[in-house]
Amino acid sequence: MSIAAETIFLDGRGPYPVVRPGSTAELSDLVWEAITRGEAVFPIGGQTLVDYGLPPSQPGLALDMRGLQRLIDYPAADMTVTVEAGLTLGELQRILGEAGQWLPLDAPLSERTTLGGALATNLPGPRRYGYGTWRDYVLGMSVVNDRGELTRSGGRVVKNVAGYDLHKLHIGALGTLGVIVEVTFKVRPLPEARALVCYRCRDDMLAAVLDQLHLTATRPVTMSVVNPRAAALCEPLRGWAEPETALVLIGFEEKRTTVTWQLHQLQQELARCSGVEYLGQWWDEGEVVWQWLADFPLLPSPQVSFRASVLPSQTAYVLKAAKHLGELACVAHAGSGTVYGHWWEVDQNSLLQYLDALRSTAAALSRMQAEHVAAPGRVVVLRCPIAWKTPLLLWGEPATSDWLQRKIKEAFDPQGRFNPGRFPAGW
Template identity: 30%
Template sequence: MIAAESISTLKTFFRENQIVHNEASSLFGNSGDVVVSPETEEEIAALLKHADSNGLTINIMGGGTKRGFGGSIEKTDILLSLENYTGIVEHTPGDMTLTVKAGTRFKDLQDYLAKHNQKISLDPYWPENATIGGIIAANESGPKRLGYGSARDAVIGLRTVYPDGKLIRSGGRVVKNVAGYDMNKLFIGAMGTLGVISEITLKLRPIPKCESLVLVSFPKGNLEEIKSFAVKVLDSMIEPVSLELLNPALSDKLAGINAYTIAMSFEDVESSVRYQEKFVSSLLSDDAELFIYQKEKAELFWQQFYRHIPNGADNEVPIQTEASLKIGTVNLDAVQVLKETELLQDQYNVKIESHGGLGHGLSQVTIRGAESDVANTAAHVRDIAEKTGGYAIVTHLPFELRKKIDVWGNKPSYFFLLQGIKAKVDPNKTLSPNRFIGGI
């Protein structure tokens, strides 16, 4: 429990309404005894310096969508909320770059950029809730990673506040920046354990002239046929932005197609999109079915897609226990992962919605059911991933279950490097304690 004298000290840095006692508990943990909402970078630095000097711990929250991702401590002393630290710092349309404060919600950014015919080439879940800082801190990406790349590919510069209150800059505000080490990558995906990302500079891309979604379903569920089709697409000259395999449950939910379905997104000038649609149709076997969604229907599909997984910002307690896992494998092994996880539904009496990138090898598995069944299923999913030589990370789980399940799995061979960096940057373990791999 944070001491009264520390709260009194904080009131010298912040207004009364920026400090709120947090008596309520969260289903997902990662909370704090006191919620502090800075509005400037200087306030963030002052808060961190005070906490680090006085042995206080801090959790960080943007939109709250990732509250169920990592963390074995229910409450730290302080929950640093970036809810009021929002806004665009600089937008240079000609250079196609944008600098923004970390608490800005992703959808707000995309809505602003659309007026300039530009967008950020990322596709996170729950874009209306997720903040750009949280997306970068978790290195989040969606099925369009195949064409867009990851958060590490979109970021060209960061401003980060260290636990001792010092501000560091990494990268820059121009795309061609090759001086020194790429320090940005140190903080992207570190889950806020090394510093508070305050500003992000991103490279942009133009909004495409034409967009469509091609769905190819396989009613017989033949794995070899699915792999063969994916190989033909990957070996061809066409450039889908996504090549995502949906399991029957998710395909039925999003498109009314109760079969394994590959979702291919095309973004380009109209002539190129139409050519690629036609080319895909020429690759089909007799057992495959083709559906083409044009711009409006394609956008509706993706809107539903990015909202199908659990949301840590949801205040309503779900009827069933929910879990999501991110799985990394060799590209086409995602087919086998989805097939084997599908079989777990009857074994554990759960519902599973899953999808996997056949061009990048990342899969997402969402499990819903009774608490013990979800826990057992999640453990089995990790076994399936590791059997293929891959890994599985639990990206959403209620706090009580996270105390029983190892969210991150086995420590990687380079874990000692992560420990060394944490010890150097945050020796007092002030920021996001136990939120990252191996309890870092």
């Protein structure tokens, strides 16, 4: 175990002493000792989203998970891998790549983001449209609970159907239910080729073009829309977006002959749409654009960042509303209905008005399709000045499922010691 002389401030609170356990046994002991003393436990990794949510509400101990980076088991022929949660996504991809495999998921700043952090924050990336979410690839998980015990859920094989998938409750829970220690993923073969094609689309035709893309005969893995202010932040896209337009990026990953056919087919389909113009395409040299799309939620130095989640068919309407909300840079993953945005300069009153407009738009769109929508769209603030943080600003009005989340929290962490204070109700 490494007890560093350093301390850390978490969202303006602290300082918290930082401890880096070197084994699961050490981690279990640390958690039990801290909770016995009545202290909170704050798991940290690459610290890419350490300020996500409300500020911590209790004193406690910061657990630096980067001491747990081992490759536990990798039967490549079974296409599964088991690793400790302190390993970064970038390092896992290098390990898998040596066997011609990969985990087809994105996380911002993958060279810093630990797997535990990626699971805890659960930010959808551009490839979600083609491959699914983190929940789709987690087969099993080991977690240290509030008694310092190592609990296991799921397994290490794809055909595992025993028990409940309790481990999936930890995905997106911000470390409030326990400390993720070990994860088993299913993986896929690396695609032979990847290509990204860029079109410029008039704003007034964007909804129609996206509707056409949802009906395409091709199989894109990403379908992203970049507004002009966001395009100016990406070197390969700079200068391509014009006023009253947006860039539409469609990505393919398969065999080279299949990708080539899909590019040709897509061009024929979009040629029938008005207001859309082909700009160019990249093959392997487009990796910088793929990575920029994945990193966009955590671009450096914006004053405020948010994520909106709506139905894919509603994406264009959210972008239309966003046009009138100040100097806003937006990237929308239209295949999954996820919209990310940044303001670099905005005052608190204007921010409240902008968020209210976005949330009202998402709610109105949900009401229009009430018969088909299980949950309304939501707008969540990822980053903003600490002094501005309130439950209403960060999360909006309470969701109808909040009571269920509180019940789960009470069952997993009745004393409220894991990362307390992050969610709206103080847990």
